[in-house]
Amino acid sequence: MSASTLSELTAARYGKTSVRVFRVVREGSWQHIVEYNVESLLEGAISTSYTEADNSVVVATDSIKNITYYLAKISPHILNAEKFALHLGTFFVSKYAHISKAFVTVEQLRWTRIQVPDNGKLVEHPHAFFRDGDDKRIVKVEVDGTAGKDKLVGKVVAGISDLLVLKSTGSAFENFFRDEFTTLVPVNDRIFSTSVDLTYTFADIALPAPTDEKKFDFVVPVQKGADGYAGSVWDEDVPARARTATLETFAVDESASVQATLYKMAQRIIAENAHVSTVSYSLPNKHYIPVDMKYIGVDNTTPAHAEVFVPIAHPSGLITATISRK
Ligand SMILES: O=c1[nH]c(=O)c2[nH]c(=O)[nH]c2[nH]1
Numbered sequence: 644m645s646a647s648t649l650s651e652l653t654a655a656r657y658g659k660t661s662v663r664v665f666r667v668v669r670e671g672s673w674q675h676i677v678e679y680n681v682e683s684l685l686e687g688a689i690s691t692s693y694t695e696a697d698n699s700v701v702v703a704t705d706s707i708k709n710i711t712y713y714l715a716k717i718s719p720h721i722l723n724a725e726k727f728a729l730h731l732g733t734f735f736v737s738k739y740a741h742i743s744k745a746f747v748t749v750e751q752l753r754w755t756r757i758q759v760p761d762n763g764k765l766v767e768h769p770h771a772f773f774r775d776g777d778d779k780r781i782v783k784v785e786v787d788g789t790a791g792k793d794k795l796v797g798k799v800v801a802g803i804s805d806l807l808v809l810k811s812t813g814s815a816f817e818n819f820f821r822d823e824f825t826t827l828v829p830v831n832d833r834i835f836s837t838s839v840d841l842t843y844t845f846a847d848i849a850l851p852a853p854t855d856e857k858k859f860d861f862v863v864p865v866q867k868g869a870d871g872y873a874g875s876v877w878d879e880d881v882p883a884r885a886r887t888a889t890l891e892t893f894a895v896d897e898s899a900s901v902q903a904t905l906y907k908m909a910q911r912i913i914a915e916n917a918h919v920s921t922v923s924y925s926l927p928n929k930h931y932i933p934v935d936m937k938y939i940g941v942d943n944t945t946p947a948h949a950e951v952f953v954p955i956a957h958p959s960g961l962i963t964a965t966i967s968r969k
């Protein structure tokens with residue numbers, strides 16, 4: 644049997660990843676900055692590039708990188724990751740007849756204004772920033788042109804990755820299922836640490852197709868509804884609210900388990916953001932094990948006396964769930 648009767652191409656998507664972009668927006672002496680890592684992947688009538696070495700259907704990944712920088716220069720939406728990702732996705736799908744879908748991921752690094760004293764008060768500096776956390780804001784957008792280039796549909800998922808948190812008490816794990824494989828000792832007080840990965844989804848958005856030749860006149864559609872933008876894709880407070888809900892719930896919850904705390908975090912995000920449809924968390928349980936010092940007659944293992952711990956890199960628990968609006 645020849646190779647071609649045995650196999651067929653069933654999925655193909657390509658593009659550029661890890662395009663690092665830094666952009667300054669000057670508003671007089673007040674400056675805004677963003678730093679993004681951008682990935683843009685394309686789908687469409689590209690199968691012959693794989694099956695017949697036909698590069699005529701390939702918009703070079705180098706061009707995809709160039710378009711990323713060009714839109715970073717000219718897009719009015721550059722300071723907002725959701726809008727910029729939608730602009731980029733819309734650009735690819737409208738400009739190239741044979742490209743039917745674009746998948747754009749924007750990872751935003753934290754840059755927060757440094758506060759400086761000014762007449763006895765602390766004020767935000769107009770152009771100096773610091774990295775106040777390793778967590779990233781993540782925006783994933785799909786622009787789907789399969790129903791027609793004048794009927795583009797945007798799907799937006801956003802969230803946070805790598806938000807490292809730890810609480811030194813206020814966490815227990817007891818009453819779990821026991822059988823012959825159980826060695827874990829129930830504890831009413833333990834360390835709880837996790838690196839939060841959060842995503843939340845919105846309803847699909849109908850995107851107006853750009854009409855100009857260069858596909859630059861992307862307009863953010865106005866969302867209907869009496870509540871205006873509250874909690875919507877366009878509400879620029881959603882990311883901060885989701886981060887605050889995550890951090891505050893983690894801090895104040897008397898945690899019965901990672902599962903139970905996760906659920907409370909997600910419930911709060913749904914309650915506070917009217918347009919969020921689903922919330923998903925992926926929470927590794929980063930174990931901290933009390934060092935056993937019984938050999939030297941020292942109690943470091945009963946919860947009240949556990950003070951010295953070994954942070955365990957591997958393995959970790961991994962607790963995930965999706966909570967949806969009813
Ligand atoms: O919060 C927890 N959830 C679990 O499912 C689990 N399993 C385990 O060994 N420790 C923990 N902790």
